[in-house]
Amino acid sequence: MNKASKTVMRLALLQLKGSKDKTANVSNALSKIEEAVKEHEPRLITLPECFNCPYGTKYFREYAECIPGGYTSQQLSKAALDHQVYIVGGTIPELGENESIYNTCTVWGPNGDLIAKHRKMHLFDIDVKGGIRFKESETLSAGNDFTTINVDGHKIGIGICYDIRFEEMARLYRNDGCEMIIYPAAFNMTTGPLHWELLQRARANDNQLFVVTTSPARDTTAEYVAYGHSMVVDPWAKVLKAADESEQIVAADIDFSLVEQVRQQIPVFSQRRLDLYSTEKK
Structure with a gap:
């Protein structure tokens, strides 16, 4: 990677295998962050959803922490500072106002500061016949705020898992100038x-724009079995990099100049019939 380039940024996606031991989960994340830094020298590292606890409504309150004062936040803050990287800290259950619990993504800057947090906006309440039933709303409250960060002049939107199904949310990030969305x-x-x-x-x-997802590794013994396959997709909708189902680190060089190239060559943004329809933030 050309370190002088402002358009190219190296990402590292950490697909982590979890357990019911919070301390062990956080320790594993810290170890993999260190490994990623040594092997790939990324500017930004992303972690999976619920990386410090099992994914399940019965666990969220038990594992919930305050942000930024809780154990997991403090460890991610130190890791970002020690390694001088940005960390999109997957998600953890957050103990919020009035004992509310949120599924929250924290983002840490190279100075160790909490630069953003995103509370999952769309709760995962589904019932697929013969497949899976899950109701996050049994335990969790929904967030109400869009979240963007700026990394070296590049605007990045944050969503969490089920948020990806809502195209209006992604459109509003695009309207706001985002070149990437991380889920x-x-x-x-x-x-x-x-x-x-x-x-x-x-x-x-x-x-x-670029879309980046980071999943837990697949554990077939877990109550909730994650699919894995953490992925980076480019603005042409091509899969740039992808993991399999196992615990692993995926590194990718993101050339942000591709965003503008695609938008110029297929200028759908300027061709929208805004006299007939629009997607607006309320």
């Missing part, structure tokens, strides 16, 4: 094979 996510063995890659390529194609 920590944990699709399952019902929705993963059907929609995981499809949704990422759809959001990338619709909005002509």
Whole structure:
């Protein structure tokens, strides 16, 4: 990678295998962050959804922490500072106002500061006959805010898992100038094979930007079995890099100049019939 280039940024996606031991989960994440830094020298590192706890409504309150004062936040802050990198810290259960619990993504800057947090906006309440039933709303509250970060002049939107199914959210990030959307996510063995890659390529194609997802590794002994296959999709909707289902680190060089190239060559943004329809933030 040309370190002098402002248009190219190296990402490292950490697809992590979790357990019911929070301390061990965080320790594993820290170890993999260090490994990624040594092997790939990334500018930005992303972690999976619910990387410090099992994914399940009965676990969220038990594992919930305050942000930024909790154990997991403090460890991610130190890691970002020690390694001088940006960390999109997957998600953890957050203990919020009035004992509310949120599924929250924290983002840490190279100075160790919390630069953003995104509370999952769309709660995963589904019931697929013969497949899976899950109701996040049994435990979690929904976030109400869009979240963008700026890394070296590049605007990046943050979503969490089920958020990726809502194209309006991605469109509003595009309207706001985002060149990438990062979704920590944990699709399952019902929705993963059907929609995981499809949704990422759809959001990338619709909005002509990079889409990045980071999943937990697959653990077939877990109560909720994650699909894996963490992925980077480019603005042409091509899969740039992808993991399999195992625990691994995926590194990718992101050339942000591709965003503008695609948008100029297929100028759908300026061709929209805004006299007939629009997607607006309220």
